[in-house]
Amino acid sequence: MAATAKKAAAVKRAASARKAAAPSRKVAAATKKAAASRKAAAATKKVAVSKKAAAPKKAAKKSTPAKAVAGKAASAKATPTKITPAKPPRNESHTALVRRARRINRELGEVYPYAHPELDFENPFQLVVATVLSAQTTDLRVNQTTPALFGKYPTPEDLAAANPEEVEEILRPTGFFRAKTKSVIGLSKALRDDFGGEVPGRLEDLVKLPGVGRKTAFVVLGNAFGRPGITVDTHFQRLVRRWQWTDQTEPDKIEAAIGGLFPKSEWTMLSHHVIFHGRRICHARKPACGACPIAPLCPAYGEGETDPEKAQKLLKYEKGGFPGQRLNPPQSYLDAGGIPAPPLGAPAPGAVVPGASAPGAPVPASAGPAPGSPAREAG
Numbered sequence: 001m002a003a004t005a006k007k008a009a010a011v012k013r014a015a016s017a018r019k020a021a022a023p024s025r026k027v028a029a030a031t032k033k034a035a036a037s038r039k040a041a042a043a044t045k046k047v048a049v050s051k052k053a054a055a056p057k058k059a060a061k062k063s064t065p066a067k068a069v070a071g072k073a074a075s076a077k078a079t080p081t082k083i084t085p086a087k088p089p090r091n092e093s094h095t096a097l098v099r100r101a102r103r104i105n106r107e108l109g110e111v112y113p114y115a116h117p118e119l120d121f122e123n124p125f126q127l128v129v130a131t132v133l134s135a136q137t138t139d140l141r142v143n144q145t146t147p148a149l150f151g152k153y154p155t156p157e158d159l160a161a162a163n164p165e166e167v168e169e170i171l172r173p174t175g176f177f178r179a180k181t182k183s184v185i186g187l188s189k190a191l192r193d194d195f196g197g198e199v200p201g202r203l204e205d206l207v208k209l210p211g212v213g214r215k216t217a218f219v220v221l222g223n224a225f226g227r228p229g230i231t232v233d234t235h236f237q238r239l240v241r242r243w244q245w246t247d248q249t250e251p252d253k254i255e256a257a258i259g260g261l262f263p264k265s266e267w268t269m270l271s272h273h274v275i276f277h278g279r280r281i282c283h284a285r286k287p288a289c290g291a292c293p294i295a296p297l298c299p300a301y302g303e304g305e306t307d308p309e310k311a312q313k314l315l316k317y318e319k320g321g322f323p324g325q326r327l328n329p330p331q332s333y334l335d336a337g338g339i340p341a342p343p344l345g346a347p348a349p350g351a352v353v354p355g356a357s358a359p360g361a362p363v364p365a366s367a368g369p370a371p372g373s374p375a376r377e378a379g
Contacts, residue, residue, distance in 0.1 A: 083289075085301030088244055100297075101245050101261045107294045108273035114332040115272035117223045118279075118325040119143060124199035124224040125191070126150055129159070129184050131219045132211040137174045140325040144344035145173050147327070156197050159188035173344065183211030201225045214252065222268035230255050231271040235278025242282065242300035280319045288314040323348055 088100060109115075118139040121127035126146065133142045149170050153159040159167070164181050171177040171184075187209040191197055199220065200206055206217035218229030230236075232251040240246055246257035262270055281288045287304025290311030295301050305311045317324050318338040326333075327341050334340070342348050 083295045083301060083306070085295065086297050086299050088299055092244075097245065098261050101243070101258075104243060104294055104297050105262065105266070105270055105273060107297065108277055109269070111293050112273055112276045114330065114336045114338065115269065115276045116330050116333065117219065117272070118275075119219075120146065120326050120328050121224070124201075124220060125156055127224045128187065128199055128206075128209070128212065128216065128220050131216045132183050132187065133171065133174050133180055135180070136176055138325065140341050141174055143325060143327050143341060145171060147343070153188075156188040156191040159185060160192045162188075180211075186210030187212060199224070201227065203229075214255070218271075222271070228264045228267040229271070230259055230267045231275065232258075233275060234284075235275045235282075236271060238284060239274050239278050239282055242298070242303070244299050280316050281314075283314065283316075286314055288312070291315055291319075 086100070088097070092100075117127075119127060119130040119134060120143045121130055129149070130142050130146050133145070149159075149167070152170070153162050153167075162185060164185060167181045167185060168177050171180050174180060190209050191199060194208075195205070201221065203214070203217050203221060206212050206220060207214060212220075215231055215233060218231050221227040222229040222231070232255050237249075237251065237254055240254060240258055241249075245261060246254055248254045248257050258270075259267065277294075281292050283304070287300075288311040289295055289298075289301050289304040290306045290308040291314070292298065292301075292311070305314060312320075314320075316322060318333070318336065321339075323339040323341045324333065325341055327343060329338055329340055
């Protein structure tokens with residue numbers, strides 16, 4: 001009996017001991033589990049830090065080259081980059097074409113926020129005459145010539161009554177001065193006799209004036225009257241075909257095709273953007289592809305010079321650090337670093353040797369367009 005009691009007491013003590021040890025084992029297990037968690041977290045953090053440290057190197061390998069931006073003459077030399085031009089599909093839908101065209105125009109708007117008509121004028125009469133005179137010459141040459149013309153004949157009535165020989169002498173520097181004299185005197189007579197000495201603000205009336213076609217009419221409507229119009233000059237024709245916006249070759253058909261890609265409210269500024277780009281970067285013979293800010297969007301990339309340093313030397317006007325075409329440009333152009341053009345006979349800014357043909361220097365009245373100037377492309 002005593003033995004049985006003693007055995008039961010021993011069993012009871014062993015059970016109590018096991019019960020007392022259980023919490024200690026649980027605590028030990030929990031502690032071990034927490035330590036394992038901290039170790040795993042530390043390892044994860046270490047991996048994350050190492051990946052983060054390696055990320056710039058990896059990104060540097062996969063990063064795409066930035067767009068080549070046309071700087072001024074004093075800007076740092078560009079680093080050669082490889083550009084993959086856009087190649088629109090053969091069967092591009094109209095919707096895709098609209099999106100692509102509008103994207104290019106938005107990019108041009110950022111490059112040329114100061115785009116404007118590059119003919120000096122103070123009123124619709126001066127603008128219509130200057131636009132007629134700009135045929136087959138540069139806007140620069142027109143701007144250098146019109147101060148004398150408008151100084152002597154400020155109104156349509158004055159020019160209508162002018163001696164043709166005196167007008168021819170003034171207009172001689174613009175080339176084709178006899179034909180142009182006939183046109184400006186003729187349109188002045190039409191304004192005096194048919195429109196009360198005022199330039200009409202309707203397309204159908206403007207195109208009735210001697211020497212005024214649709215292109216000239218849209219220049220006047222868009223810039224003197226604020227009425228939207230597309231100016232299809234030689235620059236505009238060249239660029240919209242390079243960008244594959246249209247394959248039309250006739251100005252009126254190009255006008256219709258491009259007009260269908262943009263809201264009417266954008267037509268005038270679209271014209272300025274495209275023409276500015278054509279005069280400064282996307283030239284007819286030597287496009288500066290390597291310095292073109294929209295090169296990644298251009299399906300014609302590679303038609304011109306792709307080396308950034310060589311392309312930089314092809315830039316004209318403010319993009320190349322040279323004078324512009326207007327003697328009195330808008331303030332926004334001057335704020336962007338644009339340089340006013342010199343008066344007729346004055347040396348261009350930066351000219352060192354008198355008589356030397358420095359970039360942007362005016363050419364003697366008897367001479368032709370300056371080498372490299374966009375003569376016969378003023379349109």
